[in-house]
C-alpha cells in the first residue's frame with residue numbers, strides 16, 4: 001500500500017512495486033491526461049510536476065514519491081477554469097492531434113518556473129549571469145524534451161512565449 | 172520489468188550494507204536504471220532507494236567544491252559557484268538530456284550511466300558487456316556512436332556522459348563509502364575501467380560501494396568551453412565532444428585542460444595533448460598537431476570512422492575559440 005499526493009488529494013493505492021507514476025495515474029487513478037508516448041524518457045508526453053519540478057513520470061517509481069506533491073495536467077486547470085498555458089495553447093492552436101499536448105503544457109509551466117528561478121540553458125550566452133530572455137531559441141532548447149510528431153512546434157513556441165511574457169493565455 | 176524487493180535507505184551506511192547483497196542496486200534518479208530494467212538488461216533483485224539520504228548539498232571545501240551525490244543535474248548546472256568558476260561543467264550538464272531528465276538525474280547516477288550501444292540494449296543481440304563471453308555484435312554492426320579510443324577486441328562501447336567529460340577536465344574526484352564503513356577517494360581514471368577482457372565491469376567500484384560526493388579542486392579560471400557535436404541540436408547524445416579550460420598568459424597557453432566525449436570507452440583525456448600545447452603560443456599548426464597526437468591510436472570500426480576526421484576539426488575549432496587565434 002502506498003500513498004500518493006496528486007493535485008492536492010491523497011490517494012491510497014495497492015499497486016505492484018514496479019508501478020511507475022505514469023501507470024499509477026493512468027491505470028489506477030483514472031487520470032489519463034498524462035500520456036504514454038515512449039515509456040523511456042524520450043518524448044515528454046508523460047511530463048508531470050513533482051514538488052513543482054517537471055519530470056518524466058514514466059521513468060520514476062510511484063513508491064519512491066510517497067509524500068511528494070504531484071501535479072498533472074488535470075491539476076493545472078479544467079475545461080471551465082483553464083490554466084493560462086492551456087488557454088494559450090488553444091488560442092495559438094498549439095497542437096494538431098493533441099497527443100503530446102498535456103506533456104507540452106505541463107512541461108512549459110515547469111520550464112517557466114525554471115526561467116523565473118534564473119536557470120541558464122544550453123543556448124544562454126552568459127551563464128555566469130543567467131538569462132531570462134524568452135527568445136524562440138531559448139524556448140525551443142528548454143522544451144526539447146517534448147517531442148511533437150505533428151510538428152506543431154511554431155505554434156507551441158508562440159503559445160509559451162505569450163504566457164512567459166504576459167502571464168496571460170488569451171490575447 | 173522483473174520484480175524486486177524495495178528498500179528505502181535511512182542513512183548512507185545502511186544503504187551500502189544493503190546494496191552489498193547479491194543482485195542489489197542503488198536507485199537515485201532512476202532515469203538510466205529503470206530504462207534498462209524495463210527491457211530487462213538490468214534485473215536487480217533488490218533496489219536500494221537512496222533518494223532520501225542527506226547527500227544533496229553543494230558546499231565549499233578545500234578551496235573548491237564538494238558536491239553531494241544526490242544533487243540533481245539541474246541544480247548543479249544552475250549553482251552560481253559552478254556557473255562562475257566551473258563554467259565547463261554547467262555547460263556540459265546543460266548540453267545533456269532534457270529539462271525533465273536533468274531534474275531527476277543525479278551527480279552520482281550520471282557518472283554511472285551505462286553505454287548507449289544499441290546491442291547492449293537489444294537482448295537478442297550478442298554483447299560482452301551485457302552477457303560476458305557472448306560476443307560483440309557492434310564490432311561489425313551499427314557502431315556509429317561507439318568509441319575509437321580505449322577499445323578492446325571484446326567491446327567498443329563509448330561512455331555516454333557529458334558531465335563526466337567536464338569532470339575529467341576539472342580533475343574531479345569521487346568520494347565513496349564501502350559496505351564495511353570505510354571511505355575512499357577515486358580520480359576518474361581510477362573510477363572507470365577500460366573494457367579490456369572484462370567489459371561487463373564499467374568501474375572499479377565494489378558491490379555496495381556508494382558514491383557520496385564529488386570533489387572539485389580550486390577553480391582554474393581561463394576560458395571554459397564545452398563543444399558537443401550531435402545528430403540534432405538538442406536532446407541527443409554526443410557523437411564527439413570537447414571540454415576545454417584554456418588560460419593564456421603573455422601570448423602563451425599556460426593552463427590547458429582538455430577532455431573528450433564520444434570517442435573513448437571512458438571520458439577521455441590524454442596528457443600528451445596537453446603537454447604539446449602547454450607553454451606554447453597558440454597557432455593553427457600547433458592545434459592540428461594536438462589533434463594528431465590525440466588521434467594517433469584511434470581506430471574506427473566502419474560506421475564510426477567519421478569520428479576521426481570530425482574530431483580532427485572539432486578540437487582545433489575549440490582551441491581557436493578559446494584563444495582567439497585562427498592562423
Ligand SMILES: Cc1cc2nc3c(=O)[nH]c(=O)nc-3n(C[C@H](O)[C@H](O)[C@H](O)COP(=O)(O)OP(=O)(O)OC[C@H]3O[C@@H](n4cnc5c(N)ncnc54)[C@H](O)[C@@H]3O)c2cc1C
Pocket residue numbers: 040041042196197198199200201202203204205206221240241266267268269272275276277278279280281282283284331332333334380381382383406407408409
Ligand atoms: C532520453 C535520454 C536522453 C539522455 N541524453 C543524455 C545526454 O545527452 N547526455 C548525458 O550525459 N546523459 C544523457 N542521458 C542519461 C542521463 O544523464 C542519465 O540517465 C542520468 O544522469 C542517470 O542519473 P540517475 O540519477 O537517474 O541514475 P540512476 O538511473 O538512478 O542510476 C544509474 C546507475 O548508477 C547507480 N548509482 C546511482 N547513484 C549512485 C551512487 N550515489 N552511488 C553508487 N551508485 C549509484 C545505480 O545503481 C545505477 O546502476 C539521457 C537519458 C535519457 C533517458
Ligand code: SF4
Pocket residue numbers: 286288289290291297298299300301306307308309310317325326327328370
Ligand atoms: S560494443 Fe560493448 S556494449 Fe556494444 S555490443 Fe559490443 S560488447 Fe556490447
Ligand code: FES
Pocket residue numbers: 035036037038039040041042043044045046047056057058059
Ligand atoms: S512516455 Fe515518458 S518520456 Fe515518453
Ligand code: FES
Pocket residue numbers: 094095096097098099100101147148149150151152
Ligand atoms: S500535436 Fe500531435 S504529437 Fe504534438
